[in-house]
Amino acid sequence: MDPVVLLRGAVALTGRFPALSGVDLSVAAGEVVSVVGANGAGKTTLLRVCAGLVPVSSGEAIVLGVDLRADPSAVRRRVGLLGHAPSLYDELTAAENVRFALRAAGLGADRATPALERVGITGRLAKTVAGGLSAGQRRRVALSVLVARAPELWLLDEPHAGLDAGARNLLSDLVTEAVRSGASVMFSSHESEVAAAMSDRRVTMSGGRVADVTSGGRRAKLAAVGEGGSHVA
Amino acid sequence: MWRDALLVAGKDLRIELRSRVALWQVLPVAVLSLVLYAFALGPARHTLAAAAPGLFWLAVLFSTVLATQRSFAIESGEGTRDGLRVSGIDPAGVFLGKAAAVAAELAVLQVVLWAAMTLLFGVHIHTAWLAIVASFLATIGLATAGTLYGALSAGLRVRETLLPLLVLPVLAPVLLAASRAWSGALTGPVSSGESWLRILGPFAAVYLVVGIVLYGPLLETA
Amino acid sequence: MSTSEKTVTVVRRPRWLRVVGALALVSTAATVWLGLWVTPPDAVQKNLVRLVYLHPPIAWVALYLAFGLSALASLLYLWRRTRSMFWDRLAASSVEVGVVFNALTLATGMIWGRPTWGVWWTWDARLTSTALLLVLFLGYLALRRVPVDPEVRARRCAVAALIAFVDVPIVHFSVIWWQTLHQGATVLNANLSPTIHGSMAWTLLLGFIALTLVFVWMVGVRYQIEVLADRTGAERLEVSLAERWAEGDLDSSTAGGNGHANGANGSPVRSPTRVGQ
Numbered sequence: 001m002d003p004v005v006l007l008r009g010a011v012a013l014t015g016r017f018p019a020l021s022g023v024d025l026s027v028a029a030g031e032v033v034s035v036v037g038a039n040g041a042g043k044t045t046l047l048r049v050c051a052g053l054v055p056v057s058s059g060e061a062i063v064l065g066v067d068l069r070a071d072p073s074a075v076r077r078r079v080g081l082l083g084h085a086p087s088l089y090d091e092l093t094a095a096e097n098v099r100f101a102l103r104a105a106g107l108g109a110d111r112a113t114p115a116l117e118r119v120g121i122t123g124r125l126a127k128t129v130a131g132g133l134s135a136g137q138r139r140r141v142a143l144s145v146l147v148a149r150a151p152e153l154w155l156l157d158e159p160h161a162g163l164d165a166g167a168r169n170l171l172s173d174l175v176t177e178a179v180r181s182g183a184s185v186m187f188s189s190h191e192s193e194v195a196a197a198m199s200d201r202r203v204t205m206s207g208g209r210v211a212d213v214t215s216g217g218r219r220a221k222l223a224a225v226g227e228g229g230s231h232v233a
Numbered sequence: 234m235w236r237d238a239l240l241v242a243g244k245d246l247r248i249e250l251r252s253r254v255a256l257w258q259v260l261p262v263a264v265l266s267l268v269l270y271a272f273a274l275g276p277a278r279h280t281l282a283a284a285a286p287g288l289f290w291l292a293v294l295f296s297t298v299l300a301t302q303r304s305f306a307i308e309s310g311e312g313t314r315d316g317l318r319v320s321g322i323d324p325a326g327v328f329l330g331k332a333a334a335v336a337a338e339l340a341v342l343q344v345v346l347w348a349a350m351t352l353l354f355g356v357h358i359h360t361a362w363l364a365i366v367a368s369f370l371a372t373i374g375l376a377t378a379g380t381l382y383g384a385l386s387a388g389l390r391v392r393e394t395l396l397p398l399l400v401l402p403v404l405a406p407v408l409l410a411a412s413r414a415w416s417g418a419l420t421g422p423v424s425s426g427e428s429w430l431r432i433l434g435p436f437a438a439v440y441l442v443v444g445i446v447l448y449g450p451l452l453e454t455a
Numbered sequence: 456m457s458t459s460e461k462t463v464t465v466v467r468r469p470r471w472l473r474v475v476g477a478l479a480l481v482s483t484a485a486t487v488w489l490g491l492w493v494t495p496p497d498a499v500q501k502n503l504v505r506l507v508y509l510h511p512p513i514a515w516v517a518l519y520l521a522f523g524l525s526a527l528a529s530l531l532y533l534w535r536r537t538r539s540m541f542w543d544r545l546a547a548s549s550v551e552v553g554v555v556f557n558a559l560t561l562a563t564g565m566i567w568g569r570p571t572w573g574v575w576w577t578w579d580a581r582l583t584s585t586a587l588l589l590v591l592f593l594g595y596l597a598l599r600r601v602p603v604d605p606e607v608r609a610r611r612c613a614v615a616a617l618i619a620f621v622d623v624p625i626v627h628f629s630v631i632w633w634q635t636l637h638q639g640a641t642v643l644n645a646n647l648s649p650t651i652h653g654s655m656a657w658t659l660l661l662g663f664i665a666l667t668l669v670f671v672w673m674v675g676v677r678y679q680i681e682v683l684a685d686r687t688g689a690e691r692l693e694v695s696l697a698e699r700w701a702e703g704d705l706d707s708s709t710a711g712g713n714g715h716a717n718g719a720n721g722s723p724v725r726s727p728t729r730v731g732q
Contacts, residue, residue, distance in 0.1 A: 011696070013604045018692060021699040041703075053315055057604055073449075077321030087316025089244070089307065091251040103240050104320035129251070207703020208696075381618055385611060389601050399594040399615070402587050403622045406629035413633065432629045439621050450533055451614050 002065060004029050004153055004184040005050055009059035012049050019045035021208030022059065027186060030179055032218055034195035035188040037205035043188035044084060046205065047155045050186060051081040064152055077105060080151030084158050086142030090131030094121050094141045097130055101145045115148035116141070119170060135162050140170075147174060154178055156187035160194055172198055234445075237326025238333060245304060245334035254303050255338045263296045263342055264349045271353065281354040286415035289350055290408050293375070296342055297404065298397050300335050301379035305387040318452060328380060328448035332441075336376035343368055360418045363426050367414035370433035374407045377440035384451050406432055472675040479672045482665035489658040503570055508658050510563040512666040517560045518585065520670055521553025522592065526620035529613035540685070543609035546616055548677035550595050552670060557589045580634040584626050591619045591626075605685065 005027035012020040020042050027033050035043045048054040050063050052072030061068040066075045081087075088097045098112040116126050119140040130138060139162070146154060159171055175185050175198065189195040196202045199216035249255050270288045274280050281288075308317055317327065350356060358364045382400040386392040410432035417426015468476075490508040497504035528546035531537040564582055565575045576582065595615050599608065 011692075013692075015602050015604075016688070016692070016695070018696050018699050021696045021703075048315070051315070051319055053318060055604055055606060057606065076319045079319065081315060081319050083315055087319075089248055091248040092244070096247070100240065100244050101316070101320060104237070104317075104322045106321065207701070208699045209703050211703055378618070385598070385615055385618075391601060395594075395597060395601070398590075398597055402590040402594065402626075403619065405587055406622070406625045409629045409633050428632065432625060432632070436625050439625070440618075443618055443621055447533075447614050447617065450610055 002029075003027055003062075004031070004064060005186070006062040007049075007060065010049065010056050010061045011058045012045055012054045012056050014045060014054070018208055019054075020049060020056075023049075023205075023208070023210055025203060025210055027184055029184055030182065031201065032175060032179060032185045032187075032199045032216070034199035034202045034216060035186060035205055036190070036192045036195045036202060037211075041205040042208040043205055044157050045208075047081065047157050047186060047188060050075075050153065051079050051155050052076045053081070078151060079153040079155055080146040080149055082139075082142050082146060082154075082156045082159055084161075086138045088130040088138055088141060091129055093127050093129050094133065094137075095126045097141060098145055098148060102148055105149050107149065111148040112144075115144040118147050118174075119144040136164065136167055139163065140167065143171070143174060146178075150178075150181065150183070152183055154183055154185040154187075156185065158189065159187050160189055160191065168194075234323050234326045234329065237322045238329035241322065241327050241330025242333040242337075243330075245307065245331060246337060248307055249334070249338065255300060255342070259296050259299045259303065259338075260342055260345060262299065263292045263346055266292045266295065267346065267349055267353055278355055282356050282420075285350055285354045285356045286419055287408075287412040288354075289346060289415065290371070290412045292346055293339065293343060293371075293411075294401070294404055294408050297335070297339060297375045297379045298400060300338050300342075301383040301400070302393065302396060304331050304335050304380065305383045305392075309388060324449040324452045325445045327452065328377075328384070328444045331383075332373075332376045332380040332444065335380060336372050339372050339376060340368075343372070356419055358418055359421065360423050360426070363423060363430075364415055364418035366430060367411055367418065367426070367433060370430060370437045371407050371411040371414075373437035374433060374440055375404060377437065377444050378403050378407075381440065381444050381447070381451070384448065407436055410436070468676070468679065472672065472679075475668055475675065476672045479665065479668035482661060482668055486658060486662045486665045489654070489661060494654050494658050500571065503567065504655075506563060506567045507655075508662040510560070510567060511659070512662040513556055513563060514560040514581075514585070515663060516666050516670045517553055517556035518588065520667065521549050521556060522588070522620060522623065524674075525549040525553065525616050529616040529620075532609060532613045533617070540605070540609065543613065544678050544681040544685075545674070546613065547599060548674045548681055550592050550616065551677055552673045554589065554592050554596060555673075556666075556670065557585060557592065560585055561589065578634060580627075580631040583634070584630040587626050587630070588623060591622065595619060605688065 003026040005025065007023045007025045010020055010023045010025075011018055023042070023046060025033075025046075035046060037043050045054055049056060049061060049068070052063065052066075052068055052075035055072065056068050063075045064078050066072075068075060088094075089100070092100065094116060095112055098116060099109040102109050102111055113126070116122065121137065121140055121144060125133070125137065130141065133141065139159070143159075154175070160168060163171065175187075178185055185199075187195075187199070192202065192204075196214065196216045198218055200218050202214050202216045203210055204212035204214075267288060270284070270291070271281055274284060347358075379400055382396060382403065386396045386399060389395060410429040414426045414429040414433065417423050417429070486508055490505050494505070494508075496502045525546040528542040528549060532539070532542035532546065561582070564585070568577060568579075568582075569575050595612060598615050599612050601608070603611075
């Protein structure tokens with residue numbers, strides 16, 4: 001099976017700065033890959049490149065079988081990106097935000113309520129404008145968009161930052177569910193222990209390149225609780 | 234495309250209804266500018282009445298810049314700019330939706346400005362249909378061209394200063410044609426006002442079509 | 456980037472460009488000679504009429520050639536099948552030279568207008584629309600100066616050039632109507648317009664050829680500068696890439712023990728490929 005993400009020598013610029021300076025990476029279908037590294041190592045840009053938002057100026061970049069250098073827009077609607085700052089309109093309520101995202105993706109707005117319930121945003125909270133929610137609640141709302149849209153590739157930028165223990169468990173459950181339904185996940189993190197525990201492979205970035213790849217402990221953890229992990233091609 | 238346009242327009246207008254930025258910031262500035270023009274020109278009624286159509290459209294023109302900037306400020310909030318691009322909305326739909334929302338805001342603005350102008354400058358519209366048709370076409374032209382340039386400068390650090398430089402010369406024919414058409418509607422002759430619709434119509438049509446075609450490549454670069 | 460190891464590259468302009476340059480020089484010199492010494496002064500405008508050999512050709516280059524070429528090049532850039540940085544550079548060079556000629560059009564127009572009409576500026580249709588056009592394309596140049604990825608800039612500028620270009624006929628007609636409907640007859644009335652005959656016609660034709668050649672030469676040179684700038688950009692990118700890699704090496708050496716461990720089921724860490732060429 002073809003890899004979901006295939007980067008070879010990918011260089012991406014932010015302004016004139018080479019945020020990615022030649023990334024080689026492949027992510028298999030059903031795999032969970034964590035990306036760690038210091039500030040400015042290129043983690044966010046890597047995820048944005050995979051989402052088709054930052055153009056690749058040299059090298060090879062194929063995501064979900066689409067050549068990003070030819071047509072990045074074809075990838076965008078098939079990936080789900082949870083940005084470092086969740087993409088919510090402050091003046092719209094949580095439910096309105098999710099419904100807008102669903103309608104935009106050509107999906108039924110009726111998926112919004114169950115998705116919001118799945119992330120624990122119910123009742124009054126769902127009717128609160130996003131600007132009035134806490135950072136953690138906003139992150140949950142943004143996650144519910146991904147739950148409802150069920151993209152083929154989840155790209156989560158620092159999903160753990162500022163989340164309490166309950167939310168972290170929720171996140172880990174959502175990732176597991178996504179993988180079980182056939183999606184692949186890439187997420188960035190500052191905490192390399194958490195990253196390793198939650199992923200199949202941990203990629204360490206530095207200076208805009210992949211410096212190191214180690215295997216993670218997610219599958220082992222799953223096996224320990226008696227669940228079979230998905231197969232990696 | 235139309236479904237997406239409706240979705241985006243609805244979203245933008247709902248955000249405007251909640252935030253009231255256009256209502257409490259853009260509109261007062263537009264009305265204030267009428268007062269400032271009067272200060273600049275002197276209080277003589279006949280001077281103001283003669284200049285009224287031009288001043289009215291000048292106020293609308295600058296409000297267009299503000300409204301466009303606001304329209305893209307919504308999308309430049311933390312993360313929302315990416316959101317619109319990964320959402321899967323047809324770029325032409327985004328263009329039509331945002332332009333429609335700006336047009337709706339400009340339409341409300343014109344009604345209020347017209348009332349203010351009637352009060353302050355003592356001018357009256359004699360040929361209502363001409364004023365309305367001219368306004369309609371001019372509003373489409375302003376909103377579409379404004380939205381195109383708004384997208385062009387969106388996300389750039391210099392957007393506040395770049396947008397007026399880019400958009401004002403392009404909108405100059407609208408200012409010219411709409412002012413003359415309104416002049417015809419206010420004081421006549423109607424026939425000379427009418428002929429300006431031949432500028433406003435094509436302008437609106439051209440930027441509507443250009444926007445639908447070129448918004449895709451433009452959004453790519455945001 | 457260290458400045459000590461600068462290398463000086465001598466760029467030889469291509470042969471055709473040097474030929475065009477020489478032709479431009481010769482034809483311009485011939486126009487000057489014919490215009491100033493051979494042709495007769497006009498009955499009404501006296502020696503002022505000699506501006507006719509300069510002003511209309513400059514305006515032709517600025518308003519039609521330069522902006523037309525940039526619109527065409529921008530269109531070809533946006534069209535997927537012909538997309539290449541060649542068109543982007545050509546459009547940019549053409550606009551830049553066009554803006555210079557546009558400013559010259561205004562300047563020569565005003566120099567002509569002052570003794571003829573008694574004022575530097577009149578709200579003449581052509582003057583006004585030329586001035587608007589100048590600002591329109593200054594916006595393009597301003598947009599071009601915003602530092603971004605070259606391909607992003609190319610696409611954005613191509614769109615900007617096209618949406619500015621479709622405005623040109625609208626500006627033109629609106630200003631003509633504005634002027635004719637509200638100021639009566641045009642200022643350039645019949646008895647001030649020079650009658651062209653004999654040697655004057657030939658000189659004017661030569662003027663058009665000369666300035667077109669000057670335009671082609673300037674665009675050619677400007678294009679080459681653009682190529683060099685892109686090459687410098689690519690070199691600068693290599694330098695910043697090298698810096699970026701050094702940054703990475705520093706990280707992994709200080710991180711200690713985080714070195715090059717197993718690649719498990721991952722792809723091997725490849726050495727980065729060189730960028731550019």
